[in-house]
Amino acid sequence: MNKYVLIIGGNGFIGSHLIDHLIERGYKVRVFDISYERFRNPLPNVDYRLSKLDNIPDLYEAMLGIDIVFHLASASVPSTSNVDQIADVNNNLIPTLNILNLMNRLGIKKLVYFSSGGAVYGNTESGLIGEDVPLNPISSYGIVKASIEHYIHLYKRLYNLDSLIVRPSNPYGPRQGHFIAQGVISTFLRKVSQGEELSVFGDGTATKDYIYIKDFVSILTKLIEVNAQGVFNLGSGTGKSINDIIEEVNSATGQISKVNYTPQKSYDVSHFILDISKLKRTIGEFTFTDLKDGVAETWKWIEGLNTNSEGKK
Ligand SMILES: NC(=O)c1ccc[n+]([C@@H]2O[C@H](COP(=O)([O-])OP(=O)(O)OC[C@H]3O[C@@H](n4cnc5c(N)ncnc54)[C@H](O)[C@@H]3O)[C@@H](O)[C@H]2O)c1
Structure with missing residues (x-):
């Protein structure tokens, strides 16, 4: 291993x-990034x-001796x-x-x-979105992600590169929001911790697929260990609305949040739930963390941050 x-x-x-997760499983880890983690001090057993x-x-140097590259x-x-x-093209497609x-x-x-699980599919009529649903991205982010997927397939054809392409739904949990706001659950929890109201784009019925980060990395590692190849949706396969999330945020924080509803954004995919049957066929059944427990864990972390118990802020 x-x-x-x-x-x-x-x-x-x-x-x-x-x-x-990879260190726990016995992998040797090197990280290439612009900066260190925002919320933790550097780990002693990682080559940064x-x-x-x-x-x-620098990228060439970082790749020497490496068996698997995660991008x-x-x-x-x-x-x-x-x-x-x-x-977007210059900073994402060309570097890839x-x-x-x-x-x-x-x-x-x-x-x-x-x-990306939401952005490459765009708004689709399908209830559950399988990997074979035609891609219809509605943002440059989704178009670039889809283009990168095609280039990876090209490298398979030309040079026999093995690849695992994961299309994550909405992972959430502690340490989200490193650099740019992403993820409604951590955004809402932070707002509550600062006594601010929650902004909802649309009427709160937008339903998406959320997956707790520890489930996400555990499933990803299983895929690697069975040497899965090709494209995989990586989500929980179930949908929760923004209003469901607000309910869990209220329950975890013990507060009734004030909510401000504003018009839906044009770049945002409003409904998506990933079909994860390919994933289940490949790694077997998986017990997902309940949204309630995942939100409560994330809240615990945010409260810890406020009392400065976990690393840096
Ligand atoms: N978090 C989500 O909800 C979500 C959902 C779908 C897809 N994804 C994809 O998963 C990947 C990881 O997401 P994340 O939430 O951990 O993002 P993140 O922003 O927290 O982390 C991205 C990291 O990439 C580094 N980085 C960016 N540009 C770089 C550059 N030019 N050179 C070196 N390092 C650079 C940043 O410093 C940062 O540490 C991304 O590709 C994202 O698009 C994330």
């Missing part, structure tokens, strides 16, 4: 949990390489990507092509790429 993995963008929300993806020599770095989120599509190129030169045969 002593595989050496490089986690590009490993000091963000998902990466920080992935590091913990601080640099930017456009620094090709999590993203310079945009759906809400910002439409503002400057050229920057550099990663693919270097992997090929160095003979690294396995890539795990973090695409």
